[in-house]
């Protein structure tokens with residue numbers, strides 16, 4: 001059952017080949033068997049899942065249909081879920097049960113999807129390896145000595161290990177695409193504004209965007225369809241119609257113009273990863289696409305710009321955790337300062353503190369112009385590079401990550417090396433563009449991802465480009481041993 005796509009699942013549910021309760025129980029059993037090795041869930045919501053499955057079966061019995069009706073999913077623990085703990089991977093929110101649902105949660109409830117639990121993640125989504133979680137690191141199912149990527153590593157690991165057919169994620173600088181690549185699955189981050197951020201715990205508000213994980217582009221499209229759309233409660237949500245993301249899946253790629261940014265195939269890229277990516281691009285040529293070398297001249301500035309903008313926004317967003325209203329509060333504070341210092345000192349982990357300090361510094365009166373303002377100006381140049389490129393090409397392709405998964409502990413003491421794991425994904429967030437990662441092959445038995453970047457609102461095209469590759473190859477069908 002765990003190898004069924006959600007399209008197959010929904011057909012089987014409609015034909016009553018099995019019920020949503022049976023399917024949900026099957027996944028809960030798998031989580032029970034495997035998750036002690038992977039640590040991909042922070043909370044497993046068995047009872048609620050079975051209740052939701054029962055309700056879905058009832059809706060199916062009454063003749064209702066819907067691709068996600070009765071389909072189990074794993075939910076990143078950054079999305080608020082009323083009545084269920086939402087920790088954001090932090091000790092700060094270890095005691096937090098949201099009083100309301102994120103818009104994404106509401107939409108999935110309406111679709112009748114069944115939440116299996118909340119997935120592990122880097123603390124407040126800051127990380128590329130899932131080692132910064134208060135709940136311990138997540139393991140990569142391809143080899144448990146390796147990281148699954150981050151920050152949505154729990155979601156990616158769960159989907160790769162068939163503990164859930166689909167999962168939600170968020171991507172501020174690569175957190176959907178990079179773990180999708182490292183775990184050998186498909187992930188899509190839509191254009192900024194496509195998915196409501198209401199009830200999605202904020203890290204860097206101008207970059208954060210929700211999206212989907214699945215094993216195939218076809219399934220990722222279905223999940224994205226359910227969670228996309230305008231929401232009045234998010235002022236950056238875009239009021240424009242959501243197209244049918246699956247409508248173009250079968251469109252042939254003949255004549256498609258693919259841009260390869262020369263800056264993304266340069267120093268720092270693992271030679272074996274490059275080979276895999278080049279082979280995938282050859283496959284696209286076989287499918288009728290045309291490859292054009294392009295330049296994104298400001299690429300090397302994206303990591304430094306991101307590490308000013310994201311910490312600046314994080315320092316502002318995380319000021320709300322003051323030990324007063326909700327979240328962790330220290331024991332017996334002697335005065336207000338003591339309450340702030342100790343609550344924040346105890347509640348936040350090392351990486352989060354580092355970012356708050358960098359951000360506060362960059363925003364301080366004496367340095368604002370030199371850092372934050374300058375970073376915003378360069379951000380504009382980075383975004384203009386893409387606008388220029390999309391005058392010539394339809395999509396841009398690159399490796400998702402400069403290497404395959406690295407060992408747990410390998411980079412955790414070296415933040416700069418860790419930050420460089422997002423070198424190919426970050427510019428996409430700075431520009432607000434849609435991006436995707438699909439499995440393209442292996443290096444030393446570890447998966448490698450191909451990144452596909454689209455122009456604004458081009459999600460349907462990305463999904464089409466990914467789907468055509470998945471019709472011609474079976475990298476996305478490979479699965480880790482033992483799952």
Ligand code: GLN
Pocket residue numbers: 125126127128150151170171172173174175176203310422
């Ligand atoms: N790895 C990047 C960071 O640590 C991106 C994280 C994300 O996309 N949430 O900021």
